[in-house]
Amino acid sequence: MSTPNGTPREISWAQAINEALTEEMRRDERIFIIGEDIAEAGTPFKVLSGLVDEFGTERVIDSPISEPGITGIVVGAAMTGMRPVVDIMFGDFITLTMDQMVNQAAKTHYMSGGKLKVPMVMRTTLGATRRSAAQHSQSLHAWFSHVPGLKVVVPSNPYDAKGLLKTAIRDDNPVAFFEDKMLFQAKGNVPEGEYTIPFGVANILREGSDVTLVATSSMVQVAEQAAMMLEEIGLSAEVIDPRTMFPLDKATLIESARKTSRAIIIDEGYERYGVTAELAAVIADGAFYYLDAPVKRMGAMDVPIPFSPVLEDLTVPTPQTVLEAAKTLCGRV
Amino acid sequence: MSTPNGTPREISWAQAINEALTEEMRRDERIFIIGEDIAEAGTPFKVLSGLVDEFGTERVIDSPISEPGITGIVVGAAMTGMRPVVDIMFGDFITLTMDQMVNQAAKTHYMSGGKLKVPMVMRTTLGATRRSAAQHSQSLHAWFSHVPGLKVVVPSNPYDAKGLLKTAIRDDNPVAFFEDKMLFQAKGNVPEGEYTIPFGVANILREGSDVTLVATSSMVQVAEQAAMMLEEIGLSAEVIDPRTMFPLDKATLIESARKTSRAIIIDEGYERYGVTAELAAVIADGAFYYLDAPVKRMGAMDVPIPFSPVLEDLTVPTPQTVLEAAKTLCGRV
Amino acid sequence: MTESAQSTSQIASVDREQWVHLYEQMLKIRVFETQANQLYLSAKMPGLTHLYSGEEAIAAGVCEALRIDDYITSTHRGHGHCLAKGARLDLMFAELLGKEAGYCRGKGGSMHIADQDTGNLGANAIVGGSAGIATGAAMSAKMRGTDQVAVCFFGEGALGQGLLYEVMNMASLWKFPVIYVCENNLYNEYTHYTETTAGTLVDRAHAFGMETAEVNGQDVREVYVTAMRLVERARAGEGPAFLVCNTYRFFGHHVGDINREYYRSKEEEELWKTERDPLTLLAEWMQAEGITDTAVLDQIEVNVKAEAEAAVEFALNAPYPSLDEVDRHVYA
Amino acid sequence: MTESAQSTSQIASVDREQWVHLYEQMLKIRVFETQANQLYLSAKMPGLTHLYSGEEAIAAGVCEALRIDDYITSTHRGHGHCLAKGARLDLMFAELLGKEAGYCRGKGGSMHIADQDTGNLGANAIVGGSAGIATGAAMSAKMRGTDQVAVCFFGEGALGQGLLYEVMNMASLWKFPVIYVCENNLYNEYTHYTETTAGTLVDRAHAFGMETAEVNGQDVREVYVTAMRLVERARAGEGPAFLVCNTYRFFGHHVGDINREYYRSKEEEELWKTERDPLTLLAEWMQAEGITDTAVLDQIEVNVKAEAEAAVEFALNAPYPSLDEVDRHVYA
């Protein structure tokens, strides 16, 4: 892990991602990025605005609407000396890339007995509450996390997004990088200059003693807000962001739960058979003899995400629902 | 649930599936089946042999090698009055069907406010140790289990396979039906005549008091063999087969773990972020105050399945490894 | 005979009333979209929506060739298809606003409107995502022995999706009664289609030995008579077809796409709006042919606008779904 | 000029030595497959494998047109491609037997053999699954400014997979140096391709404005000169091509597919084996042309068989991977 030495600044998530790509593409000409409407349009979210001006359409490539195809092409390019990034506009569309990611990218290194490598990154999104309905609001990162050969990154703030994206690009394996589409405009402290953040190292955002809140991506803010509300009623919450689903920093999660004796897992993927299950199982196992209460899971409600705002808002954990769960867990009812 | 009244018989899994389809297709002419090499060839596994003779190529349809396409077509047919079954030759190929299954089939009923229905079944496989290597040996049922709107069935014996397939075909929702390719020739008691098995009802195959073995599909036999070995050393294992991943019979699993105070989950999917995580989390939560030891998870090793037999055999739980785990859990080391 | 010569002779045989009806259908779409844009701009509509204005002749012309029990599948830009197939303005607006009275009880929204009663199997927010559904509906019609036809609407961007080729192969092989209607409005979101598309559009279907046609999508007369021909073929069991309609969207990719000059010029937009508006083209022709007059057209406009305003009013006043709706309809 | 007239003039210009070399290459594949089948029948090989016998002219002819640093991607029926690109018999047999000395340390097996040193990016057990990889390798060659070419081998069954169309579009659009070689052996497993394929095979690539050619895949002369032409075009930056090779597999879909009469007749098999064996055809032609004689060909056979036997022996005696290999190479 290299640490930043530049002056502190506040920039948006979009800018942080843009900087990470710009710096990496300057450093290594084998890197290119391909996706739909990413060049002049800079993606519909404008995250990549301006990149094409510096690197041209040879390295910032507008593609047809062919998620399987561009993912497949990127796998081949990565196997033969390039270090591509593929942009999948919405995380819901990874459904179309599963074969190339899982049967090809993830297995090539192993199947070739370690000879071939697939150093590629897939950037995509997760997160609901954008009123985009069932096919544009899913958080499907659990699927890739299930697959040996893939690494999965779920940053929660601009600083981490930048440092983790640089690490992802430098990694020699296929990496899936999920960004919360609701955070693109969120600002955060991102010092100028070079830094990277290693995979598999959880971030303890807040120390506490009564309950551990393990939160991912979009849910980290929610957990932090819940922690502040808990503080007001005299409960001390520890907030931990694993940052990467794989490699997973099990030790930090377990240690925290051993210390606080209670844990809640908060993730925006569907609850059932999702990320919360793995994290809860890991903690329930590793902290078994220290827990005072069952590990509580809070994922997205197990329904296709509804369009109507009044319904959609019910499907995602909020500071209020986390607060209630924590109070219950700590016997404050 | 209708119960069988016919005379007992031993038939193979393949025959049981064949019978279920034959009986259902006789009963309801809206049912058809489509897939690669399923008509005259009766699938590479010969499971559907003879079906085309009775129902013709109009209802037993050989398709191009187009998993996304045939899945999509089946969704449309199901929405408009048919009750199709799509045959996906190997479970590894569901990667190609994720968009149609998850973004279309699973969400249509909800997105249409309950107006449209998608009564379809996807038959596919799971299971390793066939020396078929990384792209023909996966058990990816955790993915569909994660998705609201889908139901997921994982039978473990010919009797259940028949009864559950009939239930799946009669269900008004998209159902994914995973069969262990190594069990097609396994024989079991399947009485003649009509019966169905309801979804969401676990099967307690063996009662016990020291440890609960929750096993799915291919792993049920493994658990049963381990239970016999445990018996020999004086440990009494309860063996439970959930039969369906969703709906999941949580109550039966929890009740058993409360009774035995120890549980092991055995499933052939990759361990991380897989089925074992959900089941372990459910039990660790529901039986929290009764457990004497952490819930133990045994999935497939988190590696692409290797071709070499000596390596492949290491990746899957065996009676011996389950025995060892159970002994450790029960303090017999 | 060329497509357009063939068209000319067929246009003459169409009932006069029908042209007026087509005008009304197109106007209904135009007015709906104007209101939808207004709802967005006044922050009354949640999310974003994709307007069909400019492309009305396609939905209207094709759906006019269909029966109510024929099927369509639609896209993210789907209001036109839905209305042309016979949906009601009020229930559509209610859906756009996420209200329980909406076609999908507010759960689908603009990108997922479906209306079983008029054969609309749903808009789809996955580009190309409904190609399988439309093809399967056609297969089902054939198997059930009805003579229903299915139409799959999609933008030229959907030609990037492999699924389309998989199902066109099967449709052609098995002679399913399905028409693939490619609305070529020149842009995949913000990228010109020539930057993403090799070869020609119709050749994509020739690859499967499929009947094809290409029409001026701004001319509802051409769209309608060509669609009629293809639908009749399909209904008669002669197999699927692929229909390219060249068109243009007057607004942005979605309502929030305001500054568009980096991907298309104001001049280009102006040209299409002033010279190639499907409503103007039809109105002028009808007047020149003496099919109708200004008074009739004005009256239609008054009626449609009144209907649309009442519909918006209804939708704005309609209640949101009750909260216990959230986990209903996950399973049938 | 027609393809075959063009071929005839080009065949004359090929070095005599090269024909003999092509014969040896094809024979190597034939002998390898015979041994592989033997290993299966004597239960020494784990799993099943798909034999290439009968199709040798395609792999040999195409790979003869390539440089060692050019790329290929291969299929479940991949031994021929692998050998033709330059792989060693012994390391291949070792891989088929799951031994650590194998090309993939025994982890890949028959369906996943890859050999970076000869540019073989891997056999693939997902039908059509390598279309993206080959296209991406060609893109990479173009971006890196090498003049490498990539060849994507696949069976006609892979035309069912949408991915292929997605990447052919991009290859054509961006002029990637990739050749899509469709080995039409008439069967998708146990189903005749005409039952699954609408239209013609070459039209599938015409759809993207791509250069196409169709050859007799049993005649290595035609395959080779046509491949040469397409490879040279691609290397010169003139874009991708699609080459259909009509062929036949002499054995079953895989080694376990013994009773085949329900999907193809014994007569059909006999016809191809006796009249259209690529080895016989080439040998007879070379002898008629005075390029070589029986003595030379016999000697080649003796050598190849000896090499193959030694290779099998090596593989049988080679050790299995050590058990701690199981979780190595999951991540680089």
Ligand SMILES: Cc1ncc(C[n+]2csc(CCOP(=O)(O)OP(=O)(O)O)c2C)c(N)n1
């Ligand atoms: C599979 C998929 N990829 C990307 C998108 C994002 N997206 C929505 S509309 C659109 C452009 C569609 O262009 P076209 O098909 O021509 O339809 P148009 O918007 O022009 O009507 C894209 C890329 C999507 N919804 N689905």
Ligand SMILES: Cc1ncc(C[n+]2csc(CCOP(=O)(O)OP(=O)(O)O)c2C)c(N)n1
């Ligand atoms: C995506 C996918 N679907 C199905 C299969 C099963 N399968 C293996 S080979 C094969 C037939 C392939 O036919 P073709 O492409 O013509 O190649 P051939 O075997 O004739 O060489 C099938 C269906 C597979 N491996 N991958």
Ligand SMILES: [Mg+2]
């Ligand atoms: Mg368009």
Ligand SMILES: [Mg+2]
């Ligand atoms: Mg074939």
